[in-house]
Amino acid sequence: MAGSNGKQKSARSMVLSLGVIGIAALVVYFLAIPHDDHAPDVKRVDYRVELLTARRAASYPVAAPEGLPSTWKATSVRFQGANSDRWHLGFQTPDGQYVQVEQSRQKRAEFIDQASQGGTATKRNERIGGRTWTRYSGGRYDALVLQDTPGSTTVVAGTGSFEDLTAMASALKLE
Numbered sequence: 001m002a003g004s005n006g007k008q009k010s011a012r013s014m015v016l017s018l019g020v021i022g023i024a025a026l027v028v029y030f031l032a033i034p035h036d037d038h039a040p041d042v043k044r045v046d047y048r049v050e051l052l053t054a055r056r057a058a059s060y061p062v063a064a065p066e067g068l069p070s071t072w073k074a075t076s077v078r079f080q081g082a083n084s085d086r087w088h089l090g091f092q093t094p095d096g097q098y099v100q101v102e103q104s105r106q107k108r109a110e111f112i113d114q115a116s117q118g119g120t121a122t123k124r125n126e127r128i129g130g131r132t133w134t135r136y137s138g139g140r141y142d143a144l145v146l147q148d149t150p151g152s153t154t155v156v157a158g159t160g161s162f163e164d165l166t167a168m169a170s171a172l173k174l175e
Helices: 002-032 048-057 108-116 162-171
Strands: 063-065 073-080 086-092 098-104 120-128 131-137 142-146 153-158 172-174
Touching: 048 073, 063 086, 063 098, 098 108, 098 162, 108 142, 108 153, 120 142, 120 162, 131 162, 142 162, 153 162, 153 172, 162 172
Parallel strands: none
Antiparallel strands: 063 172, 073 086, 086 098, 098 153, 120 131, 131 142, 142 153
8 A cells, every 4th residue: 555655646746747837838828928919010111212213214104192191001112123114012001901003014914913913804994083994803912904004004903992992093193
């Protein structure tokens, strides 16, 4: 019987040790690991210098919005002159979605596919800001593609709603 008493003590010690380790793990989980479920705040970028550069260098009128509410946050900008005069301007919408303006001299069908990430043309055309746009859907992004732009293609695309895309398209100034 003396041997079983020792086994009971070591089993009891093992259970107590596991309990202490479990409590320590919970403390680390709740105190040391951040549990913020909110998306990180995206930094606003100033795109004025890149816009001026693009408008001087591009062989087509470069599009940028004027008069969007300050709740629309510019998040990315780039002009690649060596890559078909490719212009990109990305925005976060007031409700956290993404809308981008893309322009290029690249082959039209290929460029639209890239900018909309696989979207296809619908039979729906819209007059927005005095210009005709065609809706694209079915890709990763929905898109509006500007018609009658010889020498370049302009696409407004993103995860935002068609209302967001329309707001961007109507605010665009081509210079």
